[in-house]
Amino acid sequence: MTPEAISAFKKEFPDILENELMAKHTNLRIGGPARLFLVAEEPSILLDAAALARKLKTPWYVFGGGSNLLVSDDGYDGLMIQIAFRNIKLRQQTVTAEAGAITSTVARQTAEAGLAGLEWAVGVPGTIGGAIYGNSGCYGSEIKDNLVTVDCLDKEGKPVVYPLAECRMGYRDSRFKHEPHVILRATFKLTPGEVDKLKQRMDDVMRMRKEKQPLEFGSAGCMFKNFVFKDESELDRLKQDVKEIPPEMLAKKSLSAGWLIQQSGLMGEKIGDAQISDKHGNFIINLGKATAQDILMLTSKAKMKVRDDYNIMLEDEVQLAGF
Ligand SMILES: Cc1cc2nc3c(=O)[nH]c(=O)nc-3n(C[C@H](O)[C@H](O)[C@H](O)COP(=O)(O)OP(=O)(O)OC[C@H]3O[C@@H](n4cnc5c(N)ncnc54)[C@H](O)[C@@H]3O)c2cc1C
Structure with missing residues (x-):
């Protein structure tokens, strides 16, 4: 990155970090320094940072929980943006989760509200943005199963809303892996369920994971x-x-x-x-x-x-x- 670009980002985002070790932000505990590192706690921070990166032609990369990410030992010579807007809204049988919402929190909150469909996801680390990007799944379910729409920014920075059919979800795949987008939020449709049974299912899932995975x-x-x-x-x-x-x-x-x-x-x-x-x-x-x-x-x-x-x-x- 050029010194001019670094100063421009520091001026616009006083909390931005320089040379932040990515090993601190990935589940593998691996990764050299990101030249600039910004936590986007609000969508507006992301929008402004992405707009400035585009204007200055600075390479940038978004991530969520870092649980499916291997970062080079040399780090990333650009702007790393951690998506950390995490609101979750429940309305009847619909839940809208911002991209930075922790997937397991969405699973627990919906189950506790008597909504079935995401219990399997209780042990999937990371965020909803990451889960949509790779169509996360386990034990026979996938995030696409209850997905209705995904709101994102396209590569020009224009807001777009894709219905499920246009998200091209496949086995650990989605259109977002092939065309650069930033996922902002996702809406899911769930079905009514008994809270006790849903909690039991989540306990079973957690038990199986602890038995089989080197957590x-x-x-x-x-x-x-x-x-x-x-x-x-x-x-x-x-x-x-x-x-x-x-x-x-x-x-x-x-x-x-x-x-x-x-x-x-x-x-x-x-x-x-x-x-x-x-x-x-x-x-x-x-x-x-x-x-x-x-x-x-x-x-x-x-x-x-x-x-x-x-x-x-x-x-x-x-x-x-x-x-
Ligand atoms: C112990 C363990 C168990 C796991 N179990 C499972 C499992 O059962 N099933 C499963 O499918 N996965 C599993 N994973 C992998 C991982 O947890 C999932 O892929 C998870 O959904 C990734 O989310 P994340 O926020 O951590 O993504 P990150 O690792 O932060 O990012 C992964 C990719 O998604 C992109 N991305 C993230 N957020 C956005 C966004 N908002 N917009 C655009 N792109 C974005 C990043 O650019 C990156 O390419 C497991 C991982 C661990 C460590």
Whole structure:
């Protein structure tokens, strides 16, 4: 960034931070300094910052909870904006959550109000903006299932509202991954439910996560997407390369990336302080001092082994910034 641009941002946003370590803001606890770092507690702060970045041609990047983000060890030479407007409004069976609303808080508040649909999301770290961006999901549900509209800014900074059909939500995918937008808020339609049952479901979800995931370490959740079979011929090919596919994966037409990594014998594999968790094959954890390089080398080792063993190319689920 040029010194002139830095002064212009500092003048307009007195609270802006310089050289803020991104390791403080990512769940992996990894990432070098953002040249400028701004917390947008109001949508207006985001709008003004994005407008100035556009005017000065400064690179900028928005993020929420940093729970699906790997930031380079060299940091980010531009403006990092953390979306932190977090209002949640319930009206009858509709909930509108600002992009910075914490996903698990939205799940709890709606369940406590007797609204069903988001209980599964209680253990998904991060924000609603991040959840929409990657169409987060688990245990058979996805954020798109109850989604009605998404309000955003398009790449020219114009406000747009997309109905669900135009959000192009897919498996860990959305139009927002392919066309730059800033997600401002999302509206969901829920259904009436019994509070006690909804709370029980959330407790069950939390218990399963604690049992299966290495939550005591920094991670970005699942590093790779599961492998979805395209058609029957691909399945026939897979049956030859991958022996003993569990019936539930056959039924879902999807091979779990964690299972493939486990079958490849990579559980517990380490590079530096990055390790493929021995509890969950799709989690790469930071044992303390892992660098982004360690993580990238380990992800490519896992990809190469799975490709060599099974002729399957795993795709990243984690998002990269500053590379
Ligand atoms: C322990 C653990 C468990 C997890 N379990 C699950 C799970 O069960 N299911 C699942 O799907 N994911 C899971 N994840 C991954 C992660 O929590 C989700 O992807 C989450 O929704 C990301 O939200 P975030 O706010 O942290 O996004 P961030 O990590 O901050 O950002 C991720 C991406 O979204 C973009 N983004 C964020 N906010 C906006 C916005 N407002 N507008 C435009 N783009 C935006 C960023 O630019 C970035 O590319 C898990 C992660 C961890 C660490």
